[in-house]
Amino acid sequence: MRFAFLLSTCLTVTPLSLLAQEAADAIDPEAATAQASKDAGTPVEASNWMVAAANPLAVQAGADVLRDGGTAADAMVAVQAVLGLVEPQSSGLGGGAFLVWYDGESRELTTLDGRETAPLAATPQLFQDDTGEPLGFWDAVVGGLSVGTPGTPALMEMAHQKWGTADWASLFKDAIELAEGGFTASPRLAALVAGDQERLSSSGRTASYFLPEGTPIQEGNILKNPAYGATLRAMGAEGAKVMYEGTIADGIIETVQGAATPGVLSLQDLAIYRVKERPAVCATYREHDVCGMGPPSSGALTVGQILGLLDSYDLAALGAENPESWRLIGDASRLAFADRGRYMADSDFVPMPTKGLVDPAYLSERAQLLAGDDALPEVSAGNPPFDHALLWADDESLELPSTSHISIVDQFGNVLSMTATIENGFGSRLMAPGGFLLNNELTDFSFRSHSDGVPIANRVEPGKRPRSSMSPTIVLKDGKPVLVVGSPGGSRIIGYVAKTIIAHMDWGMDVQAAISMPHLVNRFGKYDVEEGTSAEGLIQPLTDLGYEVGARALTSGLHAIAITPDGLSGGADPRREGIALGE
Numbered sequence: 351m352r353f354a355f356l357l358s359t360c361l362t363v364t365p366l367s368l369l370a371q372e373a374a375d376a377i378d379p380e381a382a383t384a385q386a387s388k389d390a391g392t393p394v395e396a397s398n399w400m401v402a403a404a405n406p407l408a409v410q411a412g413a414d415v416l417r418d419g420g421t422a423a424d425a426m427v428a429v430q431a432v433l434g435l436v437e438p439q440s441s442g443l444g445g446g447a448f449l450v451w452y453d454g455e456s457r458e459l460t461t462l463d464g465r466e467t468a469p470l471a472a473t474p475q476l477f478q479d480d481t482g483e484p485l486g487f488w489d490a491v492v493g494g495l496s497v498g499t500p501g502t503p504a505l506m507e508m509a510h511q512k513w514g515t516a517d518w519a520s521l522f523k524d525a526i527e528l529a530e531g532g533f534t535a536s537p538r539l540a541a542l543v544a545g546d547q548e549r550l551s552s553s554g555r556t557a558s559y560f561l562p563e564g565t566p567i568q569e570g571n572i573l574k575n576p577a578y579g580a581t582l583r584a585m586g587a588e589g590a591k592v593m594y595e596g597t598i599a600d601g602i603i604e605t606v607q608g609a610a611t612p613g614v615l616s617l618q619d620l621a622i623y624r625v626k627e628r629p630a631v632c633a634t635y636r637e638h639d640v641c642g643m644g645p646p647s648s649g650a651l652t653v654g655q656i657l658g659l660l661d662s663y664d665l666a667a668l669g670a671e672n673p674e675s676w677r678l679i680g681d682a683s684r685l686a687f688a689d690r691g692r693y694m695a696d697s698d699f700v701p702m703p704t705k706g707l708v709d710p711a712y713l714s715e716r717a718q719l720l721a722g723d724d725a726l727p728e729v730s731a732g733n734p735p736f737d738h739a740l741l742w743a744d745d746e747s748l749e750l751p752s753t754s755h756i757s758i759v760d761q762f763g764n765v766l767s768m769t770a771t772i773e774n775g776f777g778s779r780l781m782a783p784g785g786f787l788l789n790n791e792l793t794d795f796s797f798r799s800h801s802d803g804v805p806i807a808n809r810v811e812p813g814k815r816p817r818s819s820m821s822p823t824i825v826l827k828d829g830k831p832v833l834v835v836g837s838p839g840g841s842r843i844i845g846y847v848a849k850t851i852i853a854h855m856d857w858g859m860d861v862q863a864a865i866s867m868p869h870l871v872n873r874f875g876k877y878d879v880e881e882g883t884s885a886e887g888l889i890q891p892l893t894d895l896g897y898e899v900g901a902r903a904l905t906s907g908l909h910a911i912a913i914t915p916d917g918l919s920g921g922a923d924p925r926r927e928g929i930a931l932g933e
Contacts, residue, residue, distance in 0.1 A: 393862040396932025397917040401425055402909035403756045404440065404838075404928040407533060408432035411524035412758065413931045415516060422758040422766040423451070423513035424521055427506050429756050430770060431525035434502075434786060435578055436533055438776070439542050440754040440838065440907075443581065443593060444602075444788040445772035446501035448643040449509055450630065450822045452831045454763025459824065460512075461643050463626040464505030465815040466498030466791040471614035474799035476792065476810045484797035492549050493611025496778050496790035498816070499619045500593065500602075502770055507590035508625045513764065519586030526586075529579035529785070532572040538927050540569040542775055549779050552610065556781040578785030593784075594620040601783035609780055633658050633708040636855055638832070642767075642823040644704060645697035646814075648690045649769075649821030649844060651707050655686035656848045658713035659720065665856040670867070673891035679852065680872035680897065681720055683845055684729045687873045692731035695807035696815045702807075706734030725896035729875075753820065753838030757909045759918055765831045765911075767822035769838070791816055821847045825855075833861070835910035837923070842878075845871035846906040854912065861910045862921030869904040872897070880904040 394400065401412040411432045412425035426449075434442030441447070446466040452459050468476075475482070477490045490496055510518055543550065544566045551557045551564075559575070560567055567573060584592040592598050599620045606613040631644035633654025640657055642650030659682040668675040693702055706712060712734045719726060753771035772778075772789040780788045794816035799809040808817045819841040825833040833854065837846040846869060853864035868885035871878045877892050879885040881901035892899045909928060911920040920930030 391862060391866065393860045393912075394920040394930040394932050395917060396920070398761045398933050399759060400911050400918045400920045400930060400932030401429065401756070401758045402911060402920045402922050402928065402930035403429050403433065404754045404907050404909070404926055405433060405436045405536070406927070406929050407436050407524075407528060409929050409931050412756075413933075414524065415521065416758075416760055417933065418516070420516040420760070421513055421762060422760040422764045423509045424516040425758050425760065426756060426766055426768055427510055427514070427518075427521040428524060429758075430502065430506060430768075431522050431582060432528060433754055433756075433770070435525055435529050435575060436536065437539060437754060438787050439539065440772065440775070441502070441770035442772055443503050443784070443786040444500050444777065444782060445770060446498070446789065446791060447505050447768055447770035448647055448649075448818070448820050448822055449505060449766065449768040450642055450824050451509070451513065452765040452824050452826075453513070454760075454765070457829060459630045459641055459826075461628050461630050462505055462508060463628050463643070463646065463815070464501035465646050465818060466501050466789055467619065467623060468498055468792055468795070468810055468812055468814045468816070469614045469616060469619045470812045471616065472792070472810050472812050474809045474811060477795070477797040478799075487793065488549070489611075490793050490797070491774055491790045492552055492779050494606035494609035494613025494615070494778065494780065495611050496773075496792045497606045497613045497615050497780065497788045498791040499615065499623045500789065501623065501625060503585065503590040503593040504623060504625045518589070522582040522586045526579045526582050529575045529582065532574045535567050535569055535571045535573050536927055537569045540567055540571070543567055546776060550776060553780050555605075555783070556776075556779050556787070559781060575785045577783060581784040581786065594623060598782070598784045602788065605780050605782045605788065609778075631704065631708065634710060635661055635851070637827070638855070639826045640823060640851065641826060642821055645694060645702055646816065647818045647820055648694040649819055649847070650823070651694060651704065652686045652690045652819070652844045653821050653823065653848050653851075654708045655689060655713060656682045656844070657851065658708060658710065659685060659717045660852070662714065662717055663720065665852060666858075670853065670857045670859075673888055673895060676870055676877075676888060676892060677725060677895050678720055679849070680870070680877055680892075681726045681729070682717075683848070683872050684726065684875060685716060685719060685732070686844075688729045688731045689734065693734070693807060695817050699811055699814045700807045703734045709735055727896070753840075753843070753907070755822065755836035755838055755907055755909050757834045757836065757911045757920070759834065759911050759913060765824055765834050765913070767824050767834045767836050769820040769822045769836045769843075771818075771820065771838070794818060819843045823847055823851070825851065831913050833910065833912050835908065837906045837908040839904075839906045841873060842869075842871050842904065842906070845869070845873065846908055850908055850910060854910075860921070861912045861919055865908040865910055865921045866924050869906065871904065876900065878902050878904060
């Protein structure tokens with residue numbers, strides 16, 4: 351039985367919006383080597399630099415910086431500033447981010463943790479009612495209760511201080527011009543606003559922006575956000591501190607504490623926030639090092655476990671169309687997610703077997719569970735090497751998809767992979783006076799603090815960072831980067847990134863084909879296959895293997911760049927509006 355998995359044209363998604371086409375067509379015609387990914391089946395080729403992100407206007411801002419000699423860190427600031435304006439539902443100044451950096455000069459790998467933190471006044475019972483039962487998810491999300499201390503502004507500044515060379519204030523120029531002069535609402539933004547009218551109308555400032563006169567903004571509308579422009583001007587002049595003290599910070603706290611469901615975030619929480627530099631977490635796969643963000647992200651550990659469990663199996667020989675490949679991938683994912691649910695949280699607060707979870711001997715032993723012919727009837731957490739004798743209960747947090755990913759390679763050999771988020775689409779639905787949405791990141795914690803008397807590692811605690819699935823990844827061969835990749839998508843991010851790496855490394859797909867390839871994701875037992883694609887042809891074979899299988903929309907936002915001896919090759923996810931651009 352064969353399925354047309356290698357044909358990206360089988361996807362029933364629009365390759366790029368008209369907005370993306372227009373932005374790509376507007377590239378400087380004198381830059382003869384510049385290319386933009388207009389076709390979901392064609393990777394972008396370049397020799398000097400490349401940027402891939404979720405909106406053409408943001409990509410163009412980053413490209414201008416790189417073309418003028420800026421570093422990947424400089425370009426990231428410009429890209430993220432525009433993304434916060436044109437796709438505010440996904441990321442922005444009111445959220446958090448993780449960044450993985452490979453330094454072209456020192457050849458060192460560094461990660462920056464800009465994850466939001468729980469307020470000092472938060473308790474493990476934050477999302478429980480008077481009887482100790484968890485609140486309904488949307489009751490917890492909408493309003494001030496779910497808002498954590500934003501980290502993205504501080505991360506942008508730290509990255510620029512460490513690795514940037516361009517003038518800081520100049521990096522906000524494009525975003526300020528778009529905010530004050532207006533930008534065209536994209537089809538995706540308009541559709542998401544239309545689908546979330548009730549929750550967006552719950553806060554006056556949010557409703558005024560997205561639902562003017564009670565009507566959702568439409569595709570093609572010209573939107574202006576002068577308040578956001580003023581915030582960026584202040585950041586450019588005084589640095590990220592304006593987000594953590596002074597008028598803008600006051601506005602954040604007034605918004606959170608004055609919401610219909612008030613939160614406990616305070617000015618002290620903003621004042622004490624710090625980005626943390628952490629060691630990268632790496633796992634071995636096909637003689638490559640797959641490296642990313644460690645705790646409080648579960649991304650690098652879980653992606654690394656999936657790949658480590660599969661390392662002894664010949665997926666290349668089985669092929670992309672073989673149900674047996676997907677049995678192995680699916681059960682490897684289930685085993686990794688079992689460990690994720692048991693052990694992974696903010697390691698500043700709970701001891702974690704970080705090294706043990708990706709220990710080759712542990713993964714080799716655990717991989718023997720994949721040796722059968724059918725789906726594993728059940729999975730449970732393993733017993734990785736652990737230097738603390740502690741018992742944790744399984745987590746019960748819910749992570750919904752939103753988020754945005756940026757991949758950049760500059761002319762100096764620096765490589766940046768950054769995933770940023772405000773958690774759920776439109777976050778807490780609270781817009782600060784500074785023109786940006788505030789996150790609902792605290793709902794990434796477990797709503798329960800204990801299960802049958804056993805503590806849950808990812809429970810709410812003051813100052814703690816909620817577990818994340820964001821998986822900004824850099825793959826290295828002999829110490830040199832060969833692939834930079836990441837995606838939005840809630841806890842499915844892990845499956846999207848693992849699939850793309852497998853498709854590229856095992857099945858020989860170029861980065862655009864690997865990104866465009868239909869998704870199949872199995873986290874907790876049920877196999878999700880991407881509806882409207884050739885992946886639906888695997889529903890019956892996987893069912894026959896013992897899985898519960900269902901088709902559904904799987905809207906990733908993968909952006910990847912391969913680094914080869916011949917240059918750079920980039921791709922953007924056809925399921926969203928982004929492009930890759932390079933020279």
